[in-house]
Amino acid sequence: MTQRIRKQLLSNHTSLNRMVLGGLLAMLSLTTAAAQDLDVNQDVTVAIGNEPPYTELKPDGTLSGAGPDIDRAALQQSGFKAFSGVTMAYGAMIPALQANRVKMVSSGGLNIRPERCDQVIFSEPVMCTAQAFLVRPDMAGKITSYKQAAELGIKVGVPAGGTQGKDAVARGIKMENIVNFPDNTSAVKMLQDGRIDAIALNGDGVLDMKKRSGDDKLEAVIPISDTPIDCAAAAFNKSDIALRDAYNDGLKKVIASGEFSKIMTKYGLEANVGLLSKAKSTAEMCSR
Incomplete structure (x- = not known):
């Protein structure tokens, strides 16, 4: 290999390194710019x-x-x-x-x-959290899972669009026994009036519902045994x-x-x- 060829190869290698470094710097610049473009005043x-x-x-x-x-x-x-x-x-x-x-x-x-x-x-x-039921005294001890609720054919109140409705149906509760409620206060009233037999929500939400209702007769069932812990x-x-x-x-x-x-x-x-x-x-x- 002649001296001139060696110099040319070394030059090409140096140029390639500069291109790679330049690309990395450009990517870093774009990343930094993206972070700087975050409008904290919005x-x-x-x-x-x-x-x-x-x-x-x-x-x-x-x-x-x-x-x-x-x-x-x-x-x-x-x-x-x-x-x-x-x-x-x-x-x-x-x-x-x-x-x-x-x-x-x-x-x-x-x-x-x-x-x-x-x-x-x-x-x-x-x-x-873990999913939970809120039930009236007449349902206490009868349901600890969606499967049991399905077998009893009871009506279960769930938040509209929440995961509870999907999980309930997946575990056997019929669609006609799923009742969407608009808010927690309405759900408790529906439960007390007998329009639904249980409310399905997360554990802490159920406890808060019971506390706000002032109805000590309502019972929380935590967790619903056939559901995973959700995050x-x-x-x-x-x-x-x-x-x-x-x-x-x-x-x-x-x-x-x-x-x-x-x-x-x-x-x-x-x-x-x-x-x-x-x-x-x-x-x-x-x-x-």
Whole structure:
């Protein structure tokens, strides 16, 4: 090999290294720019189901509940300051995200499910719960599972668009025995009036329903034995990767600082802290 050929090969190799380095720097620049393009001055509109103690929109418009408190704390780590709540049925939340009518669904809203992961992107898990029943005294001790409810042919109230209705049908309850309720107060009234025989919700939600009703005769059945423990997370439009990543970064800091535990305790959801520590990652929950 002549000296001139060796020099040419060395020159080509150097040029290739510069091209690779340039490409990497360009990618890093784009990533940094994307992070800088995150508008922290925007009003973050948060979709909620108005289901205390997870989410609640006060009469004065204040966004409250464990989910919104965590959402604010996580995004405030990146400089976000303005938040507003929009109440809607669970079944309307993903379409609202996809149409950019809201910026996110609160972490107190949607459970992570593979079919939902095809439509939106989730943060890491925030709230892990078990499904539960709220029943009248005449049903106490008769049902601990959806399968038993199906065998008895009773009517079960579920939140419109929630996972409870799907799980109930999957475990044998007939569609005509599934009754959607618009809000928790209406659900309790339906139960007390005998229009439904049980309410299916998450455990903490059922306990809050019972407490707010002031009816000590109602009984909580926790957990519904033939359902898994579910984890909810904040949900975002698939194009809002930077916003989701900012949320995840903030969530880690909120958990590490102890603020997460304080918020859970404030709303009577201390058990969530232990459940979350054992939860799978969002990637694992999204896998089929």
